[in-house]
Amino acid sequence: MPRPKLLLPALLTIVGVAVLCTLGTWQWLRMSEKRFFIERLEAQAKAAPVQLSANGGWPKLDLTRAQAKGSYLDGMASVRTTIAAGPPGSRQLSGFGRWIFQGFRLDDGMTILVNRGFVPESRFAAIAPATGAATVTGYLRAAETRNSFTPADLPQQREFYTRDPEAIAAALGIGAVAPLYLEAERQGDGLTPPAGVDVNELIARIPDNHLQYALTWWGLALTLIGVFAAYALQARRRPDPEG
Template identity: 30%
Template sequence: MHAQVKSTVVEESKSASRLGHIAGAVLVVAAFAVLVSLGTWQMQRLQWKEALIAAISERRAAPSVPLEQIEAMAAAGEDIDYRTVHVSGVYDHGRERHFFATHEGRTGFYVFTPLMLADGRALFVNRGFVPFEKKDASTRSAGQVTRGVTINGLARPRLSQKPSSLVPDNDIAKNIFYWKDLDGMTDSAGLAADRVLPFFVDADAAENPGGLPIGGVTQFDLPNNHLQYALTWYGLAAALVVVSGLYVYRRKR
């Protein structure tokens, strides 16, 4: 009787051990599949990012086109980001909006000013950077040109919403924007929404009278660490195979 009980216990123990090994194997295979999937996803992201960087470089090097061409592209749903453009008009400095920014280690603002076009519509132009202490336009009056100007720059799309919950809300009362809210800029500047073009233009580095704002502030530094991430995930998958193989080998020994 005692031998029977002992035999039953041993069989149950072996069965539990086999189930444990099967469960462990399933978990290892699942983990391996997840790690390889993550690595493959990062490789796909790498291809996308490299294509995007190449497209931006090509657009920046392309000849400047009239504003009407950018309008037509935007209306057709085409990507206008970083496309070179030229446009003429007169700045309405009394309606400039201030976007909180840093430039070459200094804190200040990008100055977004409505450029009034010949047909009465307005286009918000990012004229460039001014230091924090130069936020008030009266401290940089030389740069508030009143004559007609022709701007060369890059088209930039509008944002439909705040890019992240970590970004502060725009302070309309103080005319400080933390994200490029075209609707907010339009409304706070007292412009009719249907008379404002649905994108921005970043002015190039042509010097403004008095040196401010400092143009050419468009940022092109797109992080591209996807290959590093892919190698990390693939490396973890390989390490999992090696560790699992050693475990099986030692058990058989």
């Protein structure tokens, strides 16, 4: 039996190991980025909120803690969503329901949309628009983007499937609004709708499996090296009939 050729298996092994190591390194870098993001959120949760003003520079970072002082505008819209049940011990509404959006005019004239919180579908009919002066503390969020699986919005019914401030404001007849919306912090027990965001539960929900993924890719690279080494050793032990 002729001795197996090693050149092609060696080349394939080199390519495979390079790909697997690249994937592992990418997950390692993503882990650093994710942990930096989580640490920023934790710091934001403890820090004093940024005061929103039409005259001042607005923070550009998603999930910056901020506070708006002004009054709610008439009318509200909803964004359909589904929230998974929280971990044991968490107190939050979950299931199929809607985010409640309403216009909010700052004392100096700027208008921003406020996501007042989540309402289960079975309790949506009982929710009324907020009225009067208020101070809302929460987190600035960037508009969500649509994809090919996102259902079409129903602006005539003020019903949406993405949290898009511009589209929602148009349906509410508000006009120009800030490009970011304010996601209100949770007030009370978290079981009374609309229930705002609890940043600690939000942080706990952020997946951080990148180290596991990196070790998996690197482990596969080592396994591939081991397979090739065993194959090459076996090939060297075979007698060469032409020798």
